[in-house]
Amino acid sequence: MESSQEHTLAQTFLSTGNQMAVLRDSLGTLKGFVKMATYVQTVDIGHFAPADEREALTREALTREVQRGLIARPRSLSPWMFYDAEGSRLFERITTLPEYYPTRTERAILAGYADAIIAAAHGDRSLPLRLVELGAGTASKTCILLEAALRVSDDVAYVPVDVCPDALELACQNVACALPEVRMQPIVRNYVTHPLQLDLFDGTTLALYIGTSIGNFSPEEAQLILRNLCSQLQTGDALLLGTDMVKDRRTLLAAYDDNDGITGAFNLNILHRLNRELGANFDAACFRHRVLWNSIECRIEMHLESTQEQDVSIDDADLDLHFMPRETIHTENSYKFTDQGIRRLLTQVGFEVRGTWKDSRGWYTLTLACLG
Ligand code: AVI
Numbered sequence: 001m002e003s004s005q006e007h008t009l010a011q012t013f014l015s016t017g018n019q020m021a022v023l024r025d026s027l028g029t030l031k032g033f034v035k036m037a038t039y040v041q042t043v044d045i046g047h048f049a050p051a052d053e054r055e056a057l058t059r060e061a062l063t064r065e066v067q068r069g070l071i072a073r074p075r076s077l078s079p080w081m082f083y084d085a086e087g088s089r090l091f092e093r094i095t096t097l098p099e100y101y102p103t104r105t106e107r108a109i110l111a112g113y114a115d116a117i118i119a120a121a122h123g124d125r126s127l128p129l130r131l132v133e134l135g136a137g138t139a140s141k142t143c144i145l146l147e148a149a150l151r152v153s154d155d156v157a158y159v160p161v162d163v164c165p166d167a168l169e170l171a172c173q174n175v176a177c178a179l180p181e182v183r184m185q186p187i188v189r190n191y192v193t194h195p196l197q198l199d200l201f202d203g204t205t206l207a208l209y210i211g212t213s214i215g216n217f218s219p220e221e222a223q224l225i226l227r228n229l230c231s232q233l234q235t236g237d238a239l240l241l242g243t244d245m246v247k248d249r250r251t252l253l254a255a256y257d258d259n260d261g262i263t264g265a266f267n268l269n270i271l272h273r274l275n276r277e278l279g280a281n282f283d284a285a286c287f288r289h290r291v292l293w294n295s296i297e298c299r300i301e302m303h304l305e306s307t308q309e310q311d312v313s314i315d316d317a318d319l320d321l322h323f324m325p326r327e328t329i330h331t332e333n334s335y336k337f338t339d340q341g342i343r344r345l346l347t348q349v350g351f352e353v354r355g356t357w358k359d360s361r362g363w364y365t366l367t368l369a370c371l372g
Contacts, residue, residue: 045102062278063317069329070314070321076330079216082289082311083164090266092138099258102212102244103250105364107141110210113357113366114148120355120368121206121238128203134191134211134229136160139171142208143178145240150181155203157183158234163190192221195228205233210242210366215299219345222335226349230371238370239351243337245363247310249293249301252336257291257302264289267302267331279315286310291329302332342367 012061014271069076083091095103110117122129129149133142149156160171162259168186175182188197198205207229214222256263267289271282290303306323313320342365343353351369358365 026298046109053333057342059277059316062274063339064065066274066278066314066317066319070319074328076332077270079332080163080173080340081273082266084273085166086271087266087269087273088164088167090269091263093262094258094266095257097260097262099254100263101255101339102364103141105359106210106212106366107144107243109357109359109364110141110144114144115151117205117355117357117366117368118145118148118152120215121370122149122152122204125152126202127153128157128201129153130157130159130201130203130204130205131208132159132161132196132198133208133210134161134196134225136162136171136186137167137209137211138254141176141210142171143175145206146175146179146182146210150179155183156179156181157185157201159185159187159198161187161189161191161196163188188314191228192217192225196232198232201234205237206231207239210240212242212244212334213245214241215337216332217335218333219335222345223349226345226351230350233371238354238368239337239346241342241346241367241369242359243342243365243367245365246336246338246357247361247363249295249364252300253291256302257289260291263291263302267304270331271304272315278317280312280317282312283310287329297333298336298338300332300334301330302334302337303328303330337365339365 094100162168165188172184172350261362268284271284274280286307287304290305294301306327335362346369354370355368
């Protein structure tokens, strides 16, 4: 039976939970995905049948989410809704903005300390090493760690886990091109609603939860995700956690409200998405991107604020909404951490901190934790 907390999470996030394998031809070209359990057929990516099924599941999840979040007071929508194709493209742009420091800061820490991190995580070099990445996205930073792993072991496997098959495909292509010697075992899975079930591994597993993705979850959700992950690891395995740190308010606000308005477009894209996918008639020009620093909860909050009194309907969800001027929809939290907060979170779920690496300003931390 699901606990009520798990049930709430399950309602909030997409639920496409199949284990998949990537197929390649003899030249290593990506041919398609198959379910692990039925690893018998070659499927061309372009004709990947379950796309319809995935679309239907997404529409169902979107419908449930607007029926929950837009009727509630205060109104809210879950941040997974940002990431359709356009939202993912906008997010990639955000990661390159001068104001958005987390991505390049984390990349610089990885570039400087990848060998030290791998050495700390992988004590017995004679054993195979498996890197399992939650929310792999395009795996653009992961190659730095995989390269370091290949410097100490010639048996390295990479298990990217992501709810989005397109992102996984890109991750696999990126890694396969740069590091063809890495064995790839991608898993399409929403690790929030469907806890990971890793195959037993005769070697060391290093779980990666980087990109400060943990920051988009409440402390309770973060604990649940890490506890589930912890349950899949064995003595000697480790977790590398990336966290954005509390810092001055101006820097934090600028990172989520850039001068070029890309983060604003990313936030407003949720309304365009509802127009495209659920027959809504939001006029995005009548909403504005609002960002605030909640110092009590230690988090950046993103909201969409109605600039006027207006009516909106979402036909496919049978919703008629009335917005008052300045009424908001809360779309994202991005929690920021302190050293004590990271330690508390990790020890609460059964990990022991083994090492931390930071940039010179202390803006971002990578923490290596092992099973306590
Ligand atoms: C994906 N996540 C870690 C980003 C963050 O910083 O919370 C999402 C984001 N939202 C606005 N800008 C970036």
